[in-house]
Amino acid sequence: MPELPEVEVVKRSLERKILHLAIKKVTINDGNLRYKINKKEILNLIGRKFIEIKRRSKFLIFKLNKDFHMLVHLGMTGKFFYIDRKKKKFKTSFYYDLNYKKDQKHDRVIFYFSNDQKLIYNDIRKFGFIKFVKKKKFLENIHLRNLGPEPLEKKYNFLYLKKYMNGRKRNVKNTLMDQRCVSGLGNIYVNEILFFSGINPKRKVKNLNDSEISRIIKNTKKILKNSIKLGGSSIKDFYSDDGKKGEFQQLFAVYGRKGEICSNTDCKKKISKIVISNRASFYCRRCQK
Ligand SMILES: [Zn+2]
Incomplete structure (x- = not known):
């Protein structure tokens, strides 16, 4: 299960690849993750861009333009793949290996950017989740509000x-x-x-x-x-x-x-x-x- 270092590496990898790309389309192959993906909300991504990616605990926070955040937890087996314009597939962290034959059937959500670039959310056991939160309500979010200090910050002493x-x-x-x-x-x-x-x-x-x-x-x-x-x-x-x-x-x-x-x-x-x-x-x- 990905923990802080694995999630931090996902964050750093994605920052290098998907920021400021316009989202053209999103498809859901299977939205029955830990919480069912809200199809209406995910359509709000179209036309927006990820402008910043943050990590808090084991959560990834994708900030979008126009006051909208996407909150992701990778659960037990969640992972992101990035596909470049030449259709080359990349991993985004070090806790898993790519498996070209088997990965595909667990691709749950696909985000399409310009030039055929894609971000794939893959999850074998489906304990991860993708939720959407308005920027204003973000700090009160049930998943984030009771978290203790980040271990790499000075507060944890x-x-x-x-x-x-x-x-x-x-x-x-x-x-x-x-x-x-x-x-x-x-x-x-x-x-x-x-x-x-x-x-x-x-x-x-x-x-x-x-x-x-x-x-x-x-x-x-x-x-x-x-x-x-x-x-x-x-x-x-x-x-x-x-x-x-x-x-x-x-x-x-x-x-x-x-x-x-x-x-x-x-x-x-x-x-x-x-x-x-x-x-x-x-x-x-x-x-x-
Ligand atoms: Zn010993």
Whole structure:
């Protein structure tokens, strides 16, 4: 599932390709996403242009001219493809590979620009969504109004997190996954952050000491920045059909690595997998206390 770094790379990729192009046509192959796409509203896009693309948490905000915003969440398997004027297909982030044979049947919405350029919203499991919001009402939007701070902003710091965690009985894994505490993290990055911070995912947050809280902040910023950088550079020219598969998984130290040897120097323990609130947690029993 795409988390903050993957969505940020989508944003940066699309900024380079689709801004200020007039939208000529939109077709819906299947609008039954997490919320059914409103056909009337999507027709409002015709004649407009995307003038800015922003990211908040795991949401993409496409700003259009004439006070109109399109809000997109990629859910579990949502992805955007860009087709250029020569019909060449490009990926827009690093969490998936292109599959020319299979992709097409999951193309849900197609946005047509001038010169035959296209933006395709593809979603296998259809947990993502596309909604439209008037600019004025945007800040009150139900998906955005209760989000905690962006982890890469200064507001997300030691004092904030210490105060947030104070007295709470929840475990640290669920706390960091909670979008009200910090926005944009999901299962993959929380596993990674706790591994590099040496903290057992089951620890109650009220029992974390200052040094541990501080490590969480530091590692969150470091890991996210690093992933955005690596992910962005791996699709630099945005075009990937060289058949390289599964590189995404290689970016992580513990996520998806049950039974593999811990990557810390001098630790020969195998990575364990446990389930916390129905989500897989990967950690090293020796390095994470
Ligand atoms: Zn270890």
